[in-house]
Amino acid sequence: MSDARLHLVPVRSRQAKDFVRAWHRHHLPPAGQIFAVGAADETGTLRAVAIVGRPVARHLDDGATLEVTRTASDGTRNANSLLYGASWRAAKALGYRRLITFTQEGESGASLRGAGWRLIASRPPRAGWHTPSRPRLDHGNDHVARFLWRAP
Numbered sequence: 651m652s653d654a655r656l657h658l659v660p661v662r663s664r665q666a667k668d669f670v671r672a673w674h675r676h677h678l679p680p681a682g683q684i685f686a687v688g689a690a691d692e693t694g695t696l697r698a699v700a701i702v703g704r705p706v707a708r709h710l711d712d713g714a715t716l717e718v719t720r721t722a723s724d725g726t727r728n729a730n731s732l733l734y735g736a737s738w739r740a741a742k743a744l745g746y747r748r749l750i751t752f753t754q755e756g757e758s759g760a761s762l763r764g765a766g767w768r769l770i771a772s773r774p775p776r777a778g779w780h781t782p783s784r785p786r787l788d789h790g791n792d793h794v795a796r797f798l799w800r801a802p
Contacts, residue, residue, distance in 0.1 A: 654691035661688035698729035730761035
């Protein structure tokens with residue numbers, strides 16, 4: 651989209667979730683969050699959001715780690731990189747020692763590399779969470795390889 655000059659703005663939970671609903675390509679908003687941050691242009695128009703919460707995977711939820719569970723952008727250049735950097739600074743300021751996120755196969759990770767994040771692992775596609783004893787809906791992200799990233 652545009653090469654707007656961006657600045658960080660606070661974003662309330664409902665506003666962040668509405669933005670994700672409108673702009674994210676393949677996920678709904680996450681259920682919870684610790685904080686959200688936005689990127690706005692010089693007119694104050696919100697161009698991107700990042701939602702940060704507890705890690706989705708239980709084994710990563712150690713009390714010292716947060717996860718960027720969603721970012722969404724209207725396509726404004728560098729917006730997601732700005733938000734990944736800001737999310738790490740905020741997480742550190744709150745006392746967290748690690749910030750992670752996942753991308754799906756087919757996503758370049760350019761915004762993460764631009765913010766200095768490192769690719770640390772790849773995860774094979776999973777069959778899904780549905781079992782006869784615990785039925786689950788397919789949210790469209792099963793059967794897709796994922797990549798784990800860590801803030802610098």
